[in-house]
Amino acid sequence: MKLSLITTGLLDKSKLDAWSKQKQAAIHKAVAAGMQSGGKPVADAVRSRMNADFTVRKAAFVKSLRARVYDRDPDRLPALLIGSRIPWLGIHVRGGTLSGRMLIPLLPEHQRMGRKAFRRVIDGLMRSGNAFFIQKNGKVILMAEAIKENASELRRFKRAERSRTGAKSIRRGTEIPIAVLVPNVTLKRRFDLEGAVRSQLSVLARAIEKQLNKI
Template sequence: MHRAVGKAMRQEVQPMREAVRRHVGSELKVVRHSFLHAFRVKVLDQDPTRLPRMWIGSRIPWSGVHETGVTIGGKMLIPLHGRLGKKRFKAFVDELMRGGNAYFIKKGGKVILMAENLKEYDRPLAGFKRRYRKAEGIKRLKRGADIPIAILVRQVTLRKRLNVEGVVRQRIAALERAIQRFL
C-alpha cells in the first residue's frame, strides 16, 4: 500500500508542478525563467515508518512572502528606473557617494537620491540615464542635469499575490483518483 501510494503521487508530480508554475507565471511578472523553475514538487516516501507525502515549494527562500504578504521595515533605497542586484546597486551608490556626485533631495514628501550628469560618471550612470530618458520621454540629457536614482523608504508592504495552496487544493481530486487507481 505504501509503495502504491508513492507511485501514484510520483505520477502526479509533473501535472502539479506545471499547475504551480503556470499560476506563479500568471500572477507575477516573471523576468527570469529560473524563478519559475525554482518551484518544485517532490514525493517523500523513502521512510517506511512514515506515510508518503508530497512537498511543494521553492528553492528561493523569500518566495513564500508572495504567498502570505509581508511588511519589511527599516530605511531602504529602492532603485527608481530598472532592476539591479543588491550588491551591484550598493557598490554603485557607494561609488557615487564617494565621488561626491550623489545627494538627497526632498520632493513632494519623498526623499530621493539624485546624481548629476557629469562626464566622469557617464559609464556608471549609463543604464540609469537611458531608462530615465525612456520613462520621461526625453531625447537628450544636458550636462549637469539631475537624474533620480533611488527613493528612500522606511517600510515596504508586499501584498499577497500568490495562492499556491489553492492550486494544490484544486489538484487534490486528481491525486486522489491516481491513488485509488494504484490501490
Template sequence: MRIAIRIDSKAAQAQLRRWGGEYRDKVKKTVARAMTTQARELKDDVRAHVAGQVAVVKKSFLKGFTAKVLDKNPSRLPALYVGSRIPWAGMHERGGSIGARMLIPLHGRVGRKRFKAQIAELMRGGNAYFIKNKRGNIVLMAENLKEHDRPLSGFKRRYRKAEGIKKLKRGADIPIAVLVPRVVLKKRLNVERLVAGRIPRLAAAMEKSLSAL
C-alpha cells in the same frame, strides 16, 4: 502550508497497522509513483499561476517554485511537498509589509546585488546625494559625469526611456532610487487554493493505484 489526508475509519486504521513487510513496501512505492505523476503536473500549474500573477523578470524566480515527493524515510509513507526555495515568496501569497527603510530603483528593475554594487560605487565616488522632491519623497540622485558612466549606464537608459529624453547633458541630475519607510506587498498569489483544488485528483490517483495491488 501543509495539507494532510487522514484515514478516519477505525477499521481502516487497524488494517493499516496490520500491513507490514512486502505489502507495505508495495503500498509505499505505489503511493510514491502516483504522487510523482501528480507532482509534475502540479509544479507546472503552480509556475503558470505565478507567471500569470507576478511580473517575472528572472526565470530563476519561477524555477524556485516546485512540487516534489519526499520518500526517503523508510518508516513513513511518502509526502508531497509544494513550495518555493525563495524565502520571501510567501509574501506574495499572503501579503504584508516590510518595515525597514529601503531604496527602491526608479524607472525599471535592477537585480539586488547589482543595484547594491552600483550604489556603493557611486557613493565611493561622491556622486550620490539625496533630495526631497515636490511630493515630499526622498530621492537618491547622481550627476551625469563621464567618470561614472559605467555604474550610471543602466539608470540613464531607463530614465531617458521613461521621460522620452533622447540625450542627457553632462552634469544633468539623474534620479536613481526613492527611499521609502516601508514596502507594502499586496496578495497576488493563491498557490494554497490551487493545491487544495488538486487534492481530490491526487486522492483519486492514489486510490486507483492502490486498487490494482
C-alpha cells in the same frame, strides 16, 4: 502551509495497523510512487498559474517551483512538497509588510533591477563620490550627477529621467534621481499557491490510487 489529501476509498488509515508489515510497506511504497508521478503535473499546473499571475522576466523563476517527495520515515506516510527555493516568493503568497530602510530604484516603467545589479550601481556611485541624498515632497531621494565616469551605472536611470521629464537628452552634470529611501514596503498577496495546489489534488489522488491498485 499544509494540505491534507482526503478521498473516499483511497486509503482507510484506521485499518492500516491491522494489515501485515509487508502490506503496510507495499502501501507506503505505492503512496510514494503515486506522489512522485502525480507531483509533476501538479507542479506544472502551479507553474502555469505563476506565469499568469506574475510578469515573468526570467524562466528560472518559474522553474524554481518543483515537486519533491519526502519519504524518510517508514512509520509515516510520505509527504509531497510543492514549493520554491526563492525566499521572497512567500511574501507574494501571503502578502505583508517588509520593514527596514530600503532603497527602491527609480527605473523606467515596467523595468526591474536585481539586488546584485543595483548594489553594483550604488557601489560605483559611492566609489566616485557621486551619490547624495535630498529631501523632496517629504521623500528622501538618492541622487547622482550625470558624469562620464558613471555612464554605465546611470544608463537606465537617465532613460527613466528622460521618460519622466520628456527631455530628449540629459546634459552632463544634471542631477538624476536614482532611488527613493523608504522605511517599509507593503506588498499585496499576488499568488494563490494553496488554491493552485488544491485544484490539482484530484490529479494527485488518481496517481496514488493507480499505484495502490497495483498491490
